Amino acid sequence: xxxxxxxxxxxxxxxxxxxxxxxxxxxxxxxxxxxxxxxxxxxxxxxxxxxxxxxxxxxxxxxxxxxxxxxxxxxxxxxxxxxxxxxxxxxxxxxxxxxxxxxxxxxxxxxxxxxxxxxxxxxxxxxxxxxxxxxxxxxxxxxxxxxxxxxxxxxxxxxxxxxxxxxxxxxxxxxxxxxxxxxxxxxxxxxxxxxxxxxxxxxxxxxxxxxxxxxxxxxxxxxxxxxxxxxxxxxxxxxxxxxxxx
Numbered sequence: 001x002x003x004x005x006x007x008x009x010x011x012x013x014x015x016x017x018x019x020x021x022x023x024x025x026x027x028x029x030x031x032x033x034x035x036x037x038x039x040x041x042x043x044x045x046x047x048x049x050x051x052x053x054x055x056x057x058x059x060x061x062x063x064x065x066x067x068x069x070x071x072x073x074x075x076x077x078x079x080x081x082x083x084x085x086x087x088x089x090x091x092x093x094x095x096x097x098x099x100x101x102x103x104x105x106x107x108x109x110x111x112x113x114x115x116x117x118x119x120x121x122x123x124x125x126x127x128x129x130x131x132x133x134x135x136x137x138x139x140x141x142x143x144x145x146x147x148x149x150x151x152x153x154x155x156x157x158x159x160x161x162x163x164x165x166x167x168x169x170x171x172x173x174x175x176x177x178x179x180x181x182x183x184x185x186x187x188x189x190x191x192x193x194x195x196x197x198x199x200x201x202x203x204x205x206x207x208x209x210x211x212x213x214x215x216x217x218x219x220x221x222x223x224x225x226x227x228x229x230x231x232x233x234x235x236x237x238x239x240x241x242x243x244x245x246x
Contacts, residue, residue, distance in 0.1 A: 060218030176243025
């Protein structure tokens with residue numbers, strides 16, 4: 001009962017924080033310099049984790065500047081705020097996120113690029129958009145598994161979006177994500193969100209967790225160095241697999 005009461009309090013604090021974030025986006029974001037917008041997004045994400053009872057642990061060196069493409073494994077709905085909290089970046093996300101009430105507006109304000117995953121033509125459009133963003137010196141992020149996994153096995157990496165880094169001659173930095181029990185260091189499934197799991201169930205498990213730690217492990221940036229996107233995707237998957245294991 002005590003744990004459930006704490007979870008309800010965390011939920012109320014998260015909802016309040018989301019409302020404040022939406023107010024900032026609607027009333028103040030338009031007039032802010034881009035650098036200030038990014039700093040606000042990072043600070044907002046850090047506070048969101050704190051209110052959810054999630055501790056952030058960063059290993060390795062986050063990027064100081066772009067152009068750069070971050071490539072990470074995908075475990076949970078929490079992955080995006082976790083990565084924003086560690087270092088602001090522009091995510092590539094499925095197009096239906098844009099239409100989500102409140103959260104879609106927040107995602108758009110954070111700079112999200114949207115893709116119709118089932119459309120080859122739209123994938124080409126997004127690759128061009130990503131290349132242009134990299135040419136401007138931005139930091140982008142993708143989850144090349146294409147969907148969430150259980151955090152134990154790593155799914156194959158889709159290579160299409162890596163073409164943007166090849167075309168822009170931009171480096172890619174692999175990132176390993178994992179959730180652990182802060183008391184024991186053991187892997188935690190509290191935040192998992194895959195298969196038949198519901199978002200509400202995943203959220204409630206997260207809020208009920210006693211000592212949930214989100215670990216963001218940055219590897220060394222690397223260039224394509226003559227590799228095609230498929231070969232590079234396989235090599236990056238191997239690196240990410242090692243990073244997420246610690």
